[in-house]
Amino acid sequence: MGAPRSELKGIGYEIFIGALSLLSIFNLVLVAVTRQDADLQNVLLIMNAIFSGVFLLDFTYRIVTAPSRSGYFFRHFGWADLLASLPFAELKFLRIFRLVRVVRLMREVGGRKVLRTLVRDRAGSALYTLLLTGILVLQFGSLTILRIEDDAPGANITSASDALWYTIVTISTVGYGDQYPVTNEGRVVGAMIIVVGVGIFGTFTGYLANLFLAPRKRAPEPVDALTRLRQVLDVPGVTVDDVDRVLALHRDDPVT
Structure with missing residues (x-):
């Protein structure tokens, strides 16, 4: 579980990169469909150059922030990210590795947490x-x-x-x-x-x-044991057991 989570660079960011990867793969189909129109092909080539620049920045960001650069490059398909960043039609299919990574990371995180993070x-x-x-x-x-x-x-x-x-x-x-x-x-x-x-x-x-x-x-200010005790004593119906719980909590977490 720890290794996949270490690849996560932000849920919104990962979804964005996954969507771009899916679009760049879909463009392979468009290139085949528009083969007879040179101008449409040129639009797709220019868009591919833009995608290549974005993916190259993504590779640089991942390898710089990776806990283990060799681990990312060899075990987590960083080499595929690098090759897929190059603007060569023969290497575009390697972008599917980015899409697979995004799907795997989203499954590891869980759908509910993904939704909560996007809303927050x-x-x-x-x-x-x-x-x-x-x-x-x-x-x-x-x-x-x-x-x-x-x-x-x-x-x-x-x-x-x-x-x-x-x-x-x-x-x-x-x-x-x-x-x-x-x-x-x-x-x-x-x-x-x-x-x-x-x-x-x-x-x-x-x-x-x-x-x-x-x-x-602003970051919340630390609350000491005395302040907590006063807050508890101000509540109607407080018991000795409630006071003991506050003191026990302070022993376990003296700062917050």
């Missing part, structure tokens, strides 16, 4: 949700708008770079106007990206405000 750490959970949502919108928004606009008369979103640039400036609600959809379907997709972008950045602004402006919780 709502700010951190929201941040990972925002990051994942942004990545999903960037990829599928770019693929969709490019698929719709590519062959439309007078279209100016005709390449992978056009689609990614349009999605980025739209989701950030900047909207330079240099790239824009010319079809009704494209405008619907653009409107959806704008709505999601407003939600993402609005929530992210609230997260930052809570992080920097919320008052910090």
Whole structure:
């Protein structure tokens, strides 16, 4: 039990990495499906490069914080994490090891504890949700708008770079106007990206405000035996046995 728990870097973080791993594996299917369209392939290649950077940072974080670096690298498939971080199509299947690790760790922790932790750490959970949502919108928004606009008369979103640039400036609600959809379907997709972008950045602004402006919780001050005894004596109906329990508690834990 101790070894798997030592791999856990945070429940929200592990779920985020697992979701990215699942998405990168799913992209293998998309690459096969879109083989005839070079522009769609280029979008997926760019997204794969982004995933590779994230996974390389994840590998670095894990090996630096691992209790045993050799144990993580050899026994806990750190070598697979490293190879899967490289932007080579032949090595993408190794990302399944990350997904397997996440599933195993979540089983070790237990579903109830996972849910309680996510609810208790709502700010951190929201941040990972925002990051994942942004990545999903960037990829599928770019693929969709490019698929719709590519062959439309007078279209100016005709390449992978056009689609990614349009999605980025739209989701950030900047909207330079240099790239824009010319079809009704494209405008619907653009409107959806704008709505999601407003939600993402609005929530992210609230997260930052809570992080920097919320008052910090003070650590509880130590309570000595006399204070505890007075608290007990103030309760109506207290007995000698209650006093003995307080004194016994102080002997076992004199600080708190």
